[in-house]
Amino acid sequence: MQAKRAIKWVAGLLGGVVVLAAGGIAALTYALDAGALTPRILAAIEAATGRAATLGHVSIGLGLTPRVTVENATLANLPGGARPDMARIRHMEANLALWPLLSGDIAFTRIAVEGADILLEQRPDGTPNWDFHPAPRDAAPTAPAGAPPAAERPRRRLAIDVVNITDSRVTLPDPRLGTVAIEAARLQGLGSGGPETFTARLGVHGATLALIGEVPNDPAPIRATISTGGNHLTAQGRPGAAISFEATIPDYAALRPLLAALAPTMALPPALPPITATLRLGPDLRPVAATLQAGEVDLAAYRPGLRLARLNLAAPGLDQPAEVTIEASQSGLPFTATLRLDRPGTLLPWAAEAPLGVTLQAEAAGARAEATGTIQRPRRLEGAAFDLRLSVPDMLALAAVLPDPLPLRDATIAGRITAEGSLRGPLRIEALRIDAPALVAEGDIRLTPGKPFGIDGRLVAARLDLDALARRVPAAPAETASTPAVPPPALPATPPAPAAPPPAADGERRVIPNIALPLAALATWHGQLDLRATQIRIEDMDWRDLHAAITQENDILRIAPLTVTSPGGPVQGELRLDRHANPPALALTLRSEGRGLDLGALRRARGEAPSVEGRAQVTIEVTARGATTRALAASLTGEAGLAMVDGRLARHGLLRLGPDLVALLLPGAPQDGLALRCLALRVSAQDGVATTSALLAETSAGEVTGMAAVNLHSERIAARLLPDVQLFGVRVRAPVGIGGTLAAPRIGVEPGRALVQVIDDTVANRLWRDPTVEWLRGQLPGGHPAGACVEQLRLARMGAAGPAPSAPEVVPGVPRELQGAAQEMLRGLFGGPRR
Numbered sequence: 158m159q160a161k162r163a164i165k166w167v168a169g170l171l172g173g174v175v176v177l178a179a180g181g182i183a184a185l186t187y188a189l190d191a192g193a194l195t196p197r198i199l200a201a202i203e204a205a206t207g208r209a210a211t212l213g214h215v216s217i218g219l220g221l222t223p224r225v226t227v228e229n230a231t232l233a234n235l236p237g238g239a240r241p242d243m244a245r246i247r248h249m250e251a252n253l254a255l256w257p258l259l260s261g262d263i264a265f266t267r268i269a270v271e272g273a274d275i276l277l278e279q280r281p282d283g284t285p286n287w288d289f290h291p292a293p294r295d296a297a298p299t300a301p302a303g304a305p306p307a308a309e310r311p312r313r314r315l316a317i318d319v320v321n322i323t324d325s326r327v328t329l330p331d332p333r334l335g336t337v338a339i340e341a342a343r344l345q346g347l348g349s350g351g352p353e354t355f356t357a358r359l360g361v362h363g364a365t366l367a368l369i370g371e372v373p374n375d376p377a378p379i380r381a382t383i384s385t386g387g388n389h390l391t392a393q394g395r396p397g398a399a400i401s402f403e404a405t406i407p408d409y410a411a412l413r414p415l416l417a418a419l420a421p422t423m424a425l426p427p428a429l430p431p432i433t434a435t436l437r438l439g440p441d442l443r444p445v446a447a448t449l450q451a452g453e454v455d456l457a458a459y460r461p462g463l464r465l466a467r468l469n470l471a472a473p474g475l476d477q478p479a480e481v482t483i484e485a486s487q488s489g490l491p492f493t494a495t496l497r498l499d500r501p502g503t504l505l506p507w508a509a510e511a512p513l514g515v516t517l518q519a520e521a522a523g524a525r526a527e528a529t530g531t532i533q534r535p536r537r538l539e540g541a542a543f544d545l546r547l548s549v550p551d552m553l554a555l556a557a558v559l560p561d562p563l564p565l566r567d568a569t570i571a572g573r574i575t576a577e578g579s580l581r582g583p584l585r586i587e588a589l590r591i592d593a594p595a596l597v598a599e600g601d602i603r604l605t606p607g608k609p610f611g612i613d614g615r616l617v618a619a620r621l622d623l624d625a626l627a628r629r630v631p632a633a634p635a636e637t638a639s640t641p642a643v644p645p646p647a648l649p650a651t652p653p654a655p656a657a658p659p660p661a662a663d664g665e666r667r668v669i670p671n672i673a674l675p676l677a678a679l680a681t682w683h684g685q686l687d688l689r690a691t692q693i694r695i696e697d698m699d700w701r702d703l704h705a706a707i708t709q710e711n712d713i714l715r716i717a718p719l720t721v722t723s724p725g726g727p728v729q730g731e732l733r734l735d736r737h738a739n740p741p742a743l744a745l746t747l748r749s750e751g752r753g754l755d756l757g758a759l760r761r762a763r764g765e766a767p768s769v770e771g772r773a774q775v776t777i778e779v780t781a782r783g784a785t786t787r788a789l790a791a792s793l794t795g796e797a798g799l800a801m802v803d804g805r806l807a808r809h810g811l812l813r814l815g816p817d818l819v820a821l822l823l824p825g826a827p828q829d830g831l832a833l834r835c836l837a838l839r840v841s842a843q844d845g846v847a848t849t850s851a852l853l854a855e856t857s858a859g860e861v862t863g864m865a866a867v868n869l870h871s872e873r874i875a876a877r878l879l880p881d882v883q884l885f886g887v888r889v890r891a892p893v894g895i896g897g898t899l900a901a902p903r904i905g906v907e908p909g910r911a912l913v914q915v916i917d918d919t920v921a922n923r924l925w926r927d928p929t930v931e932w933l934r935g936q937l938p939g940g941h942p943a944g945a946c947v948e949q950l951r952l953a954r955m956g957a958a959g960p961a962p963s964a965p966e967v968v969p970g971v972p973r974e975l976q977g978a979a980q981e982m983l984r985g986l987f988g989g990p991r992r
Contacts, residue, residue: 195212195215198212198215199211199212202232204291205289205291206232206289206290206291207289207290207291208232208233208234208243208289209232209233210230210231210232210233211229211230211231212227212228212229212230213227213228213229213230214226214227214228214229215227215228222252222253222254222255222266223252223253223255224250224251224252224253225250225251225253226248226249226250227246227248227249227250227251228247228248229245229246229247230245230246230249231244231245231246232244234276234286235280235284235286237280237281238276238278238280238286239276239278240276242276243275243276243286243287244273244274244275244276245272245273245274245275246270246272246273246274247271247272247273248269248270248271248272249268249269249270249271250267250268250269251265251267251268251269252265252266252267252268253265253266254266264316264317264318265316265317265318266318266319267318267319267320267321268317268319268320268321269320269321269322269323270320270321270322270323270325271322271323271324271325272324272325273322273325273326273327273339274325274326275325275326275327275328276328277327277328277329277330278328278330279330285330316347317344317347318345318346319343319344319345320342320343320344320345320347321341321342321343322339322341322342322343322357323339323340323341323342324339324340325338325339325342326338326339327339333418333419333420333421334361334362334418334419335361335362335418337359337360337361338359338360338361339357339358339359340358340359340360340365341357341358342355342356342357342358342359343355343356343357353371353372354370354371354372355368355369355370355371355372356368356369356370361415361418362414362415362417362418363414364385364386364411364412364414364415365385365386366383366384366385366415367382367383367384367385368381368382368383368384369381369382369384370382379392379393379394379395379400380392380393381393385411385412385415386408386410386411386412387405387407387408387411388404388405388406388407388408388409388411388412389403389404389405390402390403390404390405391403391404394438397440398440399437399438399439399440399445400437400438400442401435401436401437401438402435402436402437402438403433403434403435404432404433404434404435404436405432405433406429406431406432406433406434407431407432409428409429409432413425426458426459427458428454428455428456428458429451429454430451430452430453430454430465430468431451431452431453431454432449432450432451432452433449433450434447434448434449434450435447435448435449443505443507444475444505445474445475446472446473446474446475447470447472448470448471448472449468449469449470450467450468450469450470451465451467451468451469452467453465453466453467456485460487461488462487462488462489462557463485463486463487464485464486464487465483465484465485466484466485466486466491467482467483467484468481468482468483468484469481469482472501474502475500475501475502475505475508476500476502477500478497478498478499478500479497479498479501480495480496480497480498481495481496481497482494482495482496483495487557487558488557489557490521490522490554490555490557490558491521492519492520492521492522492558493519493520493521494517494518494519494520495516495517495518495519496515496516496517497515497516497517498513498514498515499513499514499515500513500514501513503535503536504535504536506536510534510535510536512531512532512533512535512540513531513532513535514530514531515528515529515530515531515532515541515543516528516529517529517543521555521558522550522551522554522555523549523550523551523554524547524548524549524550524551524552524554524555525547525548526545526546526547526548527545527546527547528543528544528545528546528574529543529544530542530543530544530574532580537579538576538579538580538581539576539578539579539580540576541574541575541576541580542573542574542575542576543573543574543575544571544572544573544574545570545571545572545573545574545586546569546570546571547568547569547570547571548568548569548570549565549566549567549568549569549570550566550567551565551566552564552565552566552568560681561675561677561678561681563596563626564595564625564626564627565591565593565595565596565626566593566594566595566625567593567594568591568592568593568596569590569591569592569593570589570590570591570592571588571589571590572586572587572588572589572590573586573587573588574586574587575587581606582605582606583603583604583605583606583611584603584604584605584606585601585602585603585604586601586602586603586604586614587601588601589601589602589616594622594625595620595621595622595625595626596618596620596621596622596626597618597619597620598616598617598618598619598621598690599616599617600614600615600616600617601614601615602614602615602616602686603684605684608681609680609681609682609683610681610682610683611682611683611684612682612683612684612686613684613685613686614686614687615686615687615688615689616686616687616688616689617689617690618688618689618690618691618692618693619690619691619692620690620691620692620694621690621692621693621694621703622693622694623693623694623695624694624695624696624697625694666898666900666901667787667872667900668872668898668899668900669786669787669790669869669872669899670786670787671785671786671787672785672786673784673785674734674741674783674784674785674786676736676741676784679709679714679734679736680712680736682709683709683710684708684709684710685706685707685708685709686706686707686708687705687706687707688703688704688705688706688707689703689704689705690702690703693721696763697762697763697764698723698724698759698762698763699724699762700721700722700723700724701721701722702720702721702722702727703720703721704718704719704720704721705718705719705720706718706719711737712735712736712737713733713734713735713736713737714732714733714734714736715731715732715733715734716731716732716733717731717732717733718731719731719732723754723759724755724758724759724761724762725754725755725756725757725758725759725762725772726749726750726751726752726753726754726755726758726772727749727750727751728747728748728749728750728754728775729747729748729750730745730746730747730748730777731745731746732744732745732746733745738782740782740783740784740788741782741783741784742780742781742782743780743781743782743783743789744779744780745777745778745779745780746777746778747775747776747777748775748776748777749773749774749775749776752772753772753773753774753775753800753801754772754773754774754775755771755772756768756769756770756771756772756773756801756804757769757770757771757807765809766807766808766809767807767809768806768807768809768813769801769804769805769806769807769833769836770804770805770806770807771801771802771803771804771805771833771836772801772804773799773800773801773804773836774798774799774800774801774953774954774957774959775798775799776796776797776798776954776955777795777796777797778795778796778797778955779793779794779795779796779797779842780793780794780795781793781794787870790845790869790870791845791869791870792844792845793842793844793845793847793869794842794843794844795841795842796839796840796841796842796955797839797840797842798838798839798840798851798952798953798954798955799836799837799838799839799953800836800837800838800950800953800954800959801833801835801836801837802834802835802836802950802959802960802961802962802963803832803833803834803960803962803963804832804833804836805830805831805832805833806830806831806832806833806854806856807830808828808829808830811828811830811831822859822861822878822880822882822893824882827858831856831857831858832856832857833854833855833856834855834856834857834946834962834963835853835854835855835946835949835950835962836853836854836855837851837852837853837854837946837949837950837952837953838851838852838853838953839851839852839952839953839955842869845868845869845870846866846867846868846869846915846916847866847867847869848864848865848866848867849863849864849865849866850952851949851952851953852864852865852878852949853946853949855946855962858882859880859881859882860880860881860882861878861879861880861881862878862879862881863876863877863878863879863893864876864877865877865878865895866915866916867899867915868915868916871898871915872898872899872900873896873897873898873911873915874895874896874897874898874899874902874911874915875894875895875896875906875908875911875915876894876895876896876908876911877892877893877894877895877908878892878893878894878895879892879893880893892908893905894906894907894908894911895908895911896908896911897911946962947961950962
């Protein structure tokens with residue numbers, strides 16, 4: 158009976174508790190729905206944050222896990238903020254677990270937030286609006302009698318199983334990030350004593366970021382991953398200890414909008430290769446090790462034809478050697494480069510600066526380059542000195558990676574490179590040594606970076622083979638051909654109406670080559686270079702003692718002085734090329750020195766039989782415009798002269814004149830050659846039309862005078878030669894006309910008729926009354942207008958004095974036409990000198 162009575166008491170007691178609890182919950186629900194408790198809740202929020210708050214509607218749902226719902230809640234911003242409210246929440250639900258309340262703890266099984274809009278900003282004085290200051294209390298609450306001290310009372314524990322956030326956004330104070338949209342976020346295990354995990358999908362500047370992380374209990378490390386597209390960044394570590402980052406970036410395009418927002422002033426690369434990288438930070442959050450691997454990517458946006466195949470970086474420690482290896486190709490030419498740093502930590506701004514050892518190796522097309530040295534102040538790139546060594550089987554094979562390389566083969570280049578200040582500034586190459594079959598030289602060069610780059614210094618060559626170094630340039634496009642007009646039989650007494658001169662017929666052979674000037678190569682540099690060479694190879698001839706002071710400034714190349722000793726004798730002059738002019742303008746002066754040039758020695762140096770034996774004074778002073786040799790010839794203006802006394806017209810020279818012309822000019826001349834008592838030639842050119850103002854050859858068989866005109870554009874010629882020969886006591890003076898082209902001259906042509914094709918409408922009026930034209934037309938009676946031998950030599954020397962011809966040797970009783978042969982026979986019999 159007593160047991161039954163006890164059960165009834167317990168049941169009644171529990172029933173009373175349930176009724177009281179149900180009544181309490183019902184009363185609480187009614188109070189929240191009626192808003193009776195809202196002022197107390199708002200006062201608690203304001204006391205905790207120091208900010209005013211509003212609650213649109215608060216309700217509670219009954220159940221084993223009561224659900225509290227809040228609609229349209231706000232939290233005030235600081236005065237002077239961008240908007241009145243710092244935070245707005247459209248809807249929030251919280252599920253409260255009842256059982257932990259019995260032990261004094263607070264536990265939520267779920268908190269859901271929807272439509273949150275949070276503004277984080279700083280006022281002009283720097284005060285952040287997320288810095289909350291609780292309201293001060295008037296007095297501390299008094300503990301109940303007999304209660305333990307506050308330090309000994311158990312702390313209430315707050316735990317939240319799950320927090321879900323959707324359709325929300327947070328505006329950050331950093332304008333580079335702006336507003337972050339929270340599409341969905343989930344946090345688990347807050348205050349549970351176990352690992353806390355989180356996942357989120359965020360939207361930042363059009364990029365969608367996925368976050369996954371875990372925060373285990375200390376001392377376990379933190380792990381977190383952020384992803385966008387196929388790109389992933391993972392962090393793992395422990396605060397106060399090492400933290401490691403690992404990045405995988407296969408899709409740079411998905412990451413580029415975010416990077417552009419984070420670094421608005423940085424010029425981002427248009428493309429990046431697939432990248433895998435690691436970075437390890439120490440307890441002070443400073444890097445201690447790194448690796449990077451990059452895959453294939455087209456880098457044509459940086460340089461046309463450039464493509465990266467692979468890039469590796471390995472830096473195992475700040476005080477351990479680091480290495481960067483690059484495999485790439487330029488316009489289809491593969492190359493590799495390796496950079497080694499002995500202590501990369503010296504580059505970091507917080508490390509003690511110390512000398513940095515550097516080694517750079519590169520290889521392409523069989524060529525190998527290595528530079529080893531030290532940078533004394535590596536963070537400023539100052540105090541650098543490197544020893545350079547380069548071996549090149551064929552430098553032209555490197556044309557894809559080197560600007561305008563010299564055509565050197567089997568070359569070895571060595572020197573020491575020092576920086577005058579920073580490596581970004583001028584560099585000096587001291588003790589430079591070049592050893593190749595085409596060039597053996599030493600010198601000191603100063604290079605100044607830039608476009609164009611600067612070259613200053615000296616270069617002394619023991620051997621310089623310009624034939625081997627001659628640049629192979631493609632021929633310029635051929636001129637448009639047209640059918641030449643049929644010339645009239647003779648020039649009229651008055652100038653004809655202007656008519657364009659016919660160019661060379663299509664397919665007609667040319668004597669003047671069409672070679673482009675190296676204007677692009679010259680545009681890559683500027684400065685002053687003193688060049689000296691002991692032995693020079695030019696046109697299969699050995700020259701010596703070259704000295705050229707080369708200066709290029711403001712698009713003007715000048716070589717002055719220019720001195721060299723040819724196989725025939727010394728020559729000096731200067732050259733000026735103005736690339737800025739349109740078309741480019743060239744000025745050239747050359748003059749023989751001393752006794753003049755030995756013309757026979759020049760021919761023999763080329764392995765050819767000499768045409769003329771003897772020494773001649775040669776002078777050239779011309780200007781021209783154009784980008785090719787033919788364009789220069791077509792605009793040639795200036796003077797050229799050749800004067801020789803006591804020379805000899807060799808047998809090969811007679812053969813070059815041709816038997817028909819020799820028979821007309823020097824009938825009966827011996828076939829083994831003629832003595833040249835006097836040879837004078839002066840050519841004046843203007844706008845590509847050259848005419849002779851002196852033309853005289855006085856030989857042992859007779860004298861030849863005349864005049865000629867050449868159009869250097871069409872290569873048409875017109876000449877009227879007048880021999881003065883005694884043939885068996887009879888004086889022969891029969892004019893000989895020559896027409897046609899330089900490549901195919903025709904003998905016996907009426908000079909006046911040929912002149913029509915030489916003179917174009919731009920120079921016809923100017924030359925019409927010129928003595929050359931008058932004489933070629935046969936309008937000027939009498940002898941040659943320039944005078945006799947002495948006067949002709951003076952004209953050929955540009956008015957300068959020079960040696961005079963010796964008196965002619967005469968063998969008594971021998972006709973004039975046989976004097977040369979008789980004199981040669983007597984010299985042979987009596988041992989006299991032979992010319």
